[in-house]
Amino acid sequence: MEINRIKTQRALAPTQISLADYVINPYRGCSLGCRFCYVRFNKNVVKRKQAWGEFVDVKENLPLLLEQELKDISPKRVLLGSTTEVFMPEEERFCLTSKIIKILAKNTIPVVILTRSPLIEKYLPLLCYSLKNKIYFTFIKRPLKISQPLEPKSASWQRRRKTLKAIIKAGISLRVHIGPFIPFLDNLDEVLKVMPEGIREIEVEIFNPYLGNWPELRKILTPFADAPLLQNIDILYSQKQPYNEFCQELKYSLERAKKRYGFSGRLLICPRSKFYTPDIIYEPPAGNPF
Numbered sequence: 001m002e003i004n005r006i007k008t009q010r011a012l013a014p015t016q017i018s019l020a021d022y023v024i025n026p027y028r029g030c031s032l033g034c035r036f037c038y039v040r041f042n043k044n045v046v047k048r049k050q051a052w053g054e055f056v057d058v059k060e061n062l063p064l065l066l067e068q069e070l071k072d073i074s075p076k077r078v079l080l081g082s083t084t085e086v087f088m089p090e091e092e093r094f095c096l097t098s099k100i101i102k103i104l105a106k107n108t109i110p111v112v113i114l115t116r117s118p119l120i121e122k123y124l125p126l127l128c129y130s131l132k133n134k135i136y137f138t139f140i141k142r143p144l145k146i147s148q149p150l151e152p153k154s155a156s157w158q159r160r161r162k163t164l165k166a167i168i169k170a171g172i173s174l175r176v177h178i179g180p181f182i183p184f185l186d187n188l189d190e191v192l193k194v195m196p197e198g199i200r201e202i203e204v205e206i207f208n209p210y211l212g213n214w215p216e217l218r219k220i221l222t223p224f225a226d227a228p229l230l231q232n233i234d235i236l237y238s239q240k241q242p243y244n245e246f247c248q249e250l251k252y253s254l255e256r257a258k259k260r261y262g263f264s265g266r267l268l269i270c271p272r273s274k275f276y277t278p279d280i281i282y283e284p285p286a287g288n289p290f
Contacts, residue, residue, distance in 0.1 A: 001031055002050055003090065008059040011066035011100075012073055019112045019136075020079035024066070026096035027084045028057035032116075034151040035220055036180055038211050039083045053153070056090050063099040070107050077110045077132065087117035098123055105129040112136065114177075118155050118163040124170040134173040137164060140181070141191045145224045150217070161196060168198040179205030179268070182217075183246050184232050185225065188253050192261060199261070204254060205268040206247065209237045 006028075015023040028044065030037070033053015039045060040052040048055060080086050086097040101123065104111050110132035113120070120135065127133050141157040142150070155163075167174045178191055181204050188204065195202075207214070214237055218230055236242045251267045258265050 002055040004055065004057045005060050006057045007061050008065065010069065011062045012069050012075065012078070015079060015082065017079060017082060020075070020077040022073070022075040022077075023079040023082045024062070024100055025082060025084045026059055026062050026080075026086060026100060027088070027090065028059070029053075029055045030085045031056050031088045031090055032085050032151065032153045034154060036150060036182075036207065036213070036217060038208070040213070041211065042083060056088070058090070058094050059096065060094070062096060063103060066100060066103050070103070070109075075109055077112060078104055079112045079114070081114040085115060085117055086113065087115050087119040087123070089119070091119060098126060101126045110134075114138075116154055116160065118159050121163055121166045124166060124172060127172050128170065131173070134175065135167055136175050136177050137167065138177045138179065139164060139191070139195070140178050140186060141194050142186065146185065146221065149220050149224060157194065161194060164199070165196045168196065174199070175201040175203060177203055177205065179203075180207035181205060181250075182207045182233065183236050183250075184229050185221075188250065188257065192257055200263050202263055202265040203268050204250065204265070206250070 011024055012022040013024070014021065017023065029048075029050075029052070030039070031053060033051075037052065045052060080097065080100065091097050101111060105126065108130065110130045111127070112134045113127075114136045116138035120137075127135070137160070139157065139160050144156075147154075147157070164174070164176065176195065176199055178188070181188070183206065192202075214233070218234070221230060236246055247267070247269055254265055254267050
């Protein structure tokens with residue numbers, strides 16, 4: 001693992017992601033190295049010599065920059081972690097994310113955090129300063145023989161289930177992000193069965209092959225998944241009608257689950273060749289169920 005201490009030119013970056021008006025990514029790269037991560041194809045990552053998961057750039061001057069920028073900028077809400085895992089193991093050493101949260105708390109600026117890491121449990125007390133704070137926590141249940149090659153450094157679904165319980169107990173607003181959901185490989189009912197009580201919001205994000213790397217994932221999965229299953233995924237992603245039919249059936253399954261479990265939820269189907277765009281509304285206006 002290559003760790004680089006770098007200087008960044010700014011802390012707050014305007015974002016089109018509907019969750020916030022500004023985003024902060026305290027690190028570049030990610031030591032978790034999930035094989036399906038869309039960030040791998042970011043222009044700043046593609047040009048790197050190191051493989052995804054083998055480098056982390058630490059923006060060590062970012063907390064100081066943030067304090068300076070907040071003198072002139074008043075964000076309505078800040079998003080943490082759009083292109084990196086803000087609670088990767090390196091956070092315990094460099095503490096950038098916790099410093100950022102403390103600065104935002106001091107300025108009473110709400111935060112939205114995207115994470116899949118149980119490390120967030122240690123920092124939950126820091127996130128109780130605003131009722132507008134929210135955690136989007138990635139959770140999905142897969143057989144170990146499938147999850148291990150896809151996300152070898154991520155915590156198990158059992159461990160992440162404990163984190164969901166901790167977030168619920170802390171009383172912090174939570175949405176469970178089930179994704180990337182790979183058709184035929186993943187089973188929505190199996191995921192929902194093992195989620196803890198108290199979940200009020202979920203979203204299911206179908207894996208986007210137009211932005212992602214299905215051919216590479218297929219090679220990784222070939223020793224561990226049945227050939228007919230992989231062939232079905234190939235057909236699904238190569239033909240419009242089967243893909244649309246699958247999405248429609250998954251939507252029906254989600255609607256049935258919403259009634260059974262009593263949560264609100266939505267299916268996130270990303271447009272071809274793009275992902276985070278203003279067209280994707282992650283949080284509907286108040287009063288509109290999703």
